[in-house]
Amino acid sequence: xxxVTTAPAQKPASHIVGKRRAGDSVFLGLSTTAAVSIxxxxxxxxxxxxLKGLPAITANWSExxxxxxxxxxxxxxxxxxxxxxxxxxxxxxxAMVLGxxxxxxxxxxxSHYAPRRIAGFLGYIIDLLxxxxxxxxxxxxxxxxxxxxxxxxxxxxxxxxxxxxxQGPVSSTxxxxxxxxxxxxxxxxxxxxxxxxxxxxxxxxxxxxxxxxLGATRWEMVRLAVLPYARSGMVSATLLxxxxxxxxxxxxxxxxxxxLIFSVALLTDGYNSQTIAANIALNFPIATDLQRSALxxxxxxxxxxxxxxxxxxxxxxGATGPGAKGRKRGKRS
Amino acid sequence: xxxxxxxxxxxxxxxxxxxxxTSGQLPRFIEPIVLVASLVVIATLQLVLGGFNVATWLVFxxxxxxxxxxVFxxxxxxxxxxxxRVIRGLVTAAFILAVAPLISxxxxxxxxxxxxxxxxxxxxxxxTAFDPNTLEVVSTPGALQAVVGTLIxxxxxxxISVPIGILAAVYLVEYAQPNNPLRxxxxxxxxxxxxxxxxxxxxxxxxxxALIVGPKAFSGFSASIALCVLMIPIVIRSTExxxxxxxxxxxxxxxxxxxxRSATIIKVVLRTAxxxxxxxxxxxxxxxxxxxxPIFIAASFTDNFNADxxxxxxxTLPVMAYTAxxxxxxxxxxxxxxxxxxxxxxxxxxxxxxxxxxxxxxVFAPKxx
Numbered sequence: 001x002x003x004v005t006t007a008p009a010q011k012p013a014s015h016i017v018g019k020r021r022a023g024d025s026v027f028l029g030l031s032t033t034a035a036v037s038i039x040x041x042x043x044x045x046x047x048x049x050x051l052k053g054l055p056a057i058t059a060n061w062s063e064x065x066x067x068x069x070x071x072x073x074x075x076x077x078x079x080x081x082x083x084x085x086x087x088x089x090x091x092x093x094x095a096m097v098l099g100x101x102x103x104x105x106x107x108x109x110x111s112h113y114a115p116r117r118i119a120g121f122l123g124y125i126i127d128l129l130x131x132x133x134x135x136x137x138x139x140x141x142x143x144x145x146x147x148x149x150x151x152x153x154x155x156x157x158x159x160x161x162x163x164x165x166x167q168g169p170v171s172s173t174x175x176x177x178x179x180x181x182x183x184x185x186x187x188x189x190x191x192x193x194x195x196x197x198x199x200x201x202x203x204x205x206x207x208x209x210x211x212x213x214l215g216a217t218r219w220e221m222v223r224l225a226v227l228p229y230a231r232s233g234m235v236s237a238t239l240l241x242x243x244x245x246x247x248x249x250x251x252x253x254x255x256x257x258x259x260l261i262f263s264v265a266l267l268t269d270g271y272n273s274q275t276i277a278a279n280i281a282l283n284f285p286i287a288t289d290l291q292r293s294a295l296x297x298x299x300x301x302x303x304x305x306x307x308x309x310x311x312x313x314x315x316x317x318g319a320t321g322p323g324a325k326g327r328k329r330g331k332r333s
Numbered sequence: 334x335x336x337x338x339x340x341x342x343x344x345x346x347x348x349x350x351x352x353x354x355t356s357g358q359l360p361r362f363i364e365p366i367v368l369v370a371s372l373v374v375i376a377t378l379q380l381v382l383g384g385f386n387v388a389t390w391l392v393f394x395x396x397x398x399x400x401x402x403x404v405f406x407x408x409x410x411x412x413x414x415x416x417x418r419v420i421r422g423l424v425t426a427a428f429i430l431a432v433a434p435l436i437s438x439x440x441x442x443x444x445x446x447x448x449x450x451x452x453x454x455x456x457x458x459x460x461t462a463f464d465p466n467t468l469e470v471v472s473t474p475g476a477l478q479a480v481v482g483t484l485i486x487x488x489x490x491x492x493i494s495v496p497i498g499i500l501a502a503v504y505l506v507e508y509a510q511p512n513n514p515l516r517x518x519x520x521x522x523x524x525x526x527x528x529x530x531x532x533x534x535x536x537x538x539x540x541x542x543a544l545i546v547g548p549k550a551f552s553g554f555s556a557s558i559a560l561c562v563l564m565i566p567i568v569i570r571s572t573e574x575x576x577x578x579x580x581x582x583x584x585x586x587x588x589x590x591x592x593x594r595s596a597t598i599i600k601v602v603l604r605t606a607x608x609x610x611x612x613x614x615x616x617x618x619x620x621x622x623x624x625x626x627p628i629f630i631a632a633s634f635t636d637n638f639n640a641d642x643x644x645x646x647x648x649t650l651p652v653m654a655y656t657a658x659x660x661x662x663x664x665x666x667x668x669x670x671x672x673x674x675x676x677x678x679x680x681x682x683x684x685x686x687x688x689x690x691x692x693x694x695x696v697f698a699p700k701x702x
Binding site: 021023024026027028030031032033034035036037038039041042044045048049051052053101102103104105106108109110113114122125126128129130131132133134135136137138139140142143144148186189193217218219220222240243244246247248249250253254277280281284285289292295296299302303306307309310311313314318 | 388413414416417420421423424425426427428430431432434435437438439441442445496497498499500501503504505507508509515516518519521522523524525526527528529530531532533534536537539540541543544548561562565566569593594595596598599619620622623624625626629630633634651654655658659672673676679680683687
């Protein structure tokens with residue numbers, strides 16, 4: 001303490017430098033390391049998947065463990081992964097088409113229609129959907145959703161069977177892409193809802209009140225003030241939902257009865273496209289080393305695709321979203 | 334009808350008594366009335382024609398309600414009001430559509446899982462065993478191995494991810510300048526990391542350990558690493574949010590008193606945000622505890638009791654629910670009962686963690702003065 005009181009007399013005031021404390025630099029070092037480790041983890045995921053997947057990607061698929069893998073003759077890894085990639089994207093698209101309108105409806109209901117007092121509680125109920133483990137949704141899909149959709153499948157095939165989507169033969173067990181897509185749609189509801197809800201709530205209050213004051217009905221207010229404001233947010237929420245659906249494993253693995261083909265059929269049994277994630281889950285335990293490499297290679301493709309989708313979504317929400325200014329706090333303010 | 338239309342009404346005000354404020358509007362309780370009416374009509378139709386079915390009853394009633402309210406409102410109130418009412422109905426229906434699977438799922442799990450649930454189920458190692466004396470395969474219900482495995486794997490994952498997550502959030506909020514390129518890169522990567530498919534995290538952990546340990550790489554610890562990849566971004570996100578809520582006045586007051594930066598962060602900022610951070614951590618645990626795919630890939634599955642996270646496959650509740658259902662033993666009913674029991678235990682665990690999070694948030698919230 002004594003030297004502190006004498007210090008000002010000896011040093012000119014323009015050179016005030018904070019005292020370096022050991023605790024400070026240790027803590028700064030620790031937290032910086034933790035932050036940098038995020039980069040290392042992401043890089044590690046990519047590197048180890050490549051290292052482990054490469055043997056199968058470069059392997060000769062006409063001999064050894066990979067010849068006739070899963071009862072089909074593949075010419076190369078790309079030949080093997082492309083129907084799976086199609087299946088993943090197809091299932092995710094179905095989930096998105098079924099889930100997004102409902103999710104946006106829920107977000108509107110909670111943010112602009114429900115009584116203000118219970119809106120928070122209603123939002124909590126939707127968040128509970130996110131808390132239900134995916135395996136539970138999968139089991140629920142098997143015993144509730146499959147039988148529930150069989151009559152609908154029959155109806156669609158009978159009257160709309162000329163559309164390739166609804167081609168026969170209709171499954172009698174219900175292990176269809178439709179059932180899988182519906183369960184996936186339920187699983188992406190909470191993430192899409194929570195993001196769109198947040199953006200709907202950010203609509204400037206004055207815009208809404210101005211619309212109402214001009215005599216707009218509630219829907220006209222939403223259409224004129226809320227939806228244009230939230231457009232890019234809704235797009236990126238949809239993309240995030242798509243990313244979530246791409247990676248969902250258990251529900252698809254349990255519900256769909258698949259085969260490794262390019263197919264858009266929704267109502268059949270055994271002629272459904274298979275997704276990457278479900279294919280890994282079903283075959284990983286019984287695979288040999290090289291076959292595991294092949295499965296890890298497909299996982300790498302899934303990683304790349306979902307990374308791209310997520311980056312696009314984040315880019316849209318960050319670059320053009322209404323929250324762009326608020327979100328990037330202090331940036332070029 | 335003609336008296337109600339505006340021009341006619343305006344022309345006739347001189348001779349007839351003035352219209353009331355609510356003219357040209359449907360009665361106040363028209364929506365519930367039409368809703369009940371359409372429910373009753375569809376129910377009677379279905380009962381008369383035979384084949385009553387709850388799902389189709391609700392769906393058709395909703396359609397009839399929307400059409401009816403749209404038509405009534407269009408006739409009496411005009412097109413704009415009619416659209417408004419139909420949209421209100423649609424939006425409400427969307428919410429009910431989302432709540433239905435939630436209730437149905439919980440109901441299914443409870444009704445199916447309660448049958449096998451008992452003290453023995455929690456405290457015994459289940460599985461099937463061949464009895465050489467009676468030459469029968471006996472399956473005993475029990476989930477102890479899975480409960481222990483779930484707690485160990487999730488516990489280790491939490492031990493690793495919570496410090497990393499909180500420290501990284503501290504770096505992002507307390508140390509990095511807003512324009513710092515490292516901060517922006519990490520914020521972006523954390524966002525991207527939340528979107529990693531869970532099965533990819535499992536494949537990563539498997540590849541990592543396969544290259545280090547060798548071919549028999551399945552272990553509980555490997556599954557913990559997989560869960561870390563999923564858990565760290567969740568912890569960072571929630572902690573970041575909570576740190577941002579700490580008023581800057583508190584930091585500035587501490588600095589003004591000459592408190593070092595690290596001490597300010599630990600004793601002022603983190604202490605103030607503690608309840609929020611703990612809530613976020615508990616919710617993150619609840620989120621990863623139900624992950625099936627990564628654990629299935631990294632720790633495989635087993636019927637044996639294994640409490641050593643560093644060697645051999647480990648059973649967990651979600652994986653048990655999956656394997657017991659997908660690869661049943663000889664007694665299929667017993668296997669399915671095991672699966673539903675595991676699913677119910679899992680849901681109960683998730684509910685417990687969510688309740689803990691809410692209680693922490695309520696009890697330890699900073700007191701407003």
